[in-house]
Amino acid sequence: MAMAACVKVILGSVAFAIFWILAVFPAVPCLPIGRTAGSLLGATLMVIFQVLTVDQAYESIDLPILVLLFGTMVVSGYLERADAFKYLSKLLTWKSKGAKDLILRICLVSAVSSALFTNDTSCMVLTEFVLKIARQNNLPPEPFLLALASSANIGSTATPIGNPQNLVIATQSGVPFGEFVTGILPATILGVFLNALLLIFMYGDLLSVKKDQEDSAAGFVNGECVGGSSAHHETLRHRANSEPENHWFLNGAYWDYRNQPCPPRWKRQLWKSCVYLVVIGMLISLLMGLNMSGTAITAALALMILDFKDAVPCLEKVSYSLLLFFCGMFVTVQGFNRTGIPSALWELMEPYAKIDEISGLAVLALVILILSNLVSNVPTVLLLGARMAASAALISPAFEKKAWLILAWVSTVAGNLSLLGSAANLIVCEQACRVPNLGYTLTFWNHLKFGVPSTLLVTAIGLTLLKS
Secondary structure, eight states: OOOOOHHHHHHHHHHHHHHHHHHHOTTOTTOOOHHHHHHHHHHHHHHHTTSSOHHHHHHHSOHHHHHHHHHHHHHHHHHHHTTHHHHHHHHHHTTOOSHHHHHHHHHHHHHHHHHHHOHHHHHHHHHHHHHHHHHHTTOOHHHHHHHHHHHHHHHGGGSTTSSHHHHHHHHHHOOOHHHHHHHHHHHHHHHHHHHHHHHHHHTHHHHTSOHHHHHHHHTEETTEEOOSOHHHHHHHHHHHHHHHHHEEEETTEEEETTTSOOOOHHHHHHHHHHHHHHHHHHHHHHHTTOOHHHHHHHHHHHHHHHHTSOOHHHHTTSOHHHHHHHHHHHHHHHHHHHTTHHHHHHHHHGGGOOTTSHHHHHHHHHHHHHHHHHHOHHHHHHHHHHHHHHHHHHHOTHHHHHHHHHHHHHHHHGGGSSTTSOHHHHHHHHHHTTSTTTOOOOOHHHHHHHHHHHHHHHHHHHHTTOOO
16 A cells, blocks of 8 residues: 555654543543543544544444454353352362462463454453452452453454454455464464463462461452441341342342242252353354354344343443443554555565575564554455465465464464454453452553563564464
8 A cells, every 4th residue: 555645644653643642641631631532532533634534434343353343242240140140159269279370261261262252252241350359359350350351362263253354364365264263273272371380470479478478458249349448348248148149140140048939949040051052053153254343243132122121221231431432443554544654564575575594574563463463464465465475475375374374373473462462352451440349450560561471472482483
């Protein structure tokens, strides 16, 4: 793509810079409007500055991704009501040997689920669950949220259905599903393992905090943030401990059987079974390669119908601000692409980015890392895919497939570099700060201090294991 007119390049860059600053610093003193409003502001400026027309702005919004996110949010709500996360919590903590062991288990669950059902879906479903696990065990949430997001990104590299950019690569390259998996799986396995070890190394002191000390310092009772006197804490602790044995859980509500008749147990179990069957059907459909957004929204509607009551309470749990953030981000990124700056960067570096040389491979990886964090990974894949494959084929036909795998690997792992590097990171961040009574804000800088070393280490080691 040729560079746009000078005025559009400048104005488009200004709009993108405003979006980026407000996404990184949602409470910046001069304009404390938050990420969602900042995203919409960047999108609006792209239209006002005439970098994009109104029609082009609407066309740049990726509706299938928004529908996928909406559907998985609804499904996640019903899974929570059906006690799925309680059972998963018991499974994860079963014979656990402490916080470090728990980190490893979360990394594994996140990576496997992302490879099978996309990283965005896994983060949408698991964020609140992981936060509650940390709070209930009186552990700091930060390393657990980082484990979820980073492992989801790395794990999603393993299959063509693991993330949107892999789907694009699989479609454009024609690499068969089996060859894609065998070519990249060794790098994925080692990458997840190294990422987990780095988490334990960097957060070892935090994870070694004694449970009683953490409980006293944070004031949490069974994951609930509390204040007030010690007597009040004891009251809440007694209530939390007694609630499971005094209440039945049915359709998202606790029924106190001491004050009213208990509903039949078979109805409760039947409803839970129906929820699990619908979710299993959704996962099988995703594995079969059916349309992801259509599958997610169908599962969500099926659960609403099976619930057989007003769905408004469940729909209220959907993070509409997150959906609006993505709308603004799509428009802003598309506007920045139309300035021609990303294309110019690739054209400048392409002569030095040869995959048959170590130095060239390093330059190529660096370009992909930078572009993936500037304009996101899917636009980067669309921009570089055909060009990289053609350049590699000129060196040797055997390098063409490897070029596609390199693009899939680096563009996805690049998402771990910064909070804005992937949709999965943003989902974890936004979902975590909205959990009632347990909310936690994962800041840009806290993510960056782990993301940079993790991304560089995992990317470099993985490149040596990719099979052509």
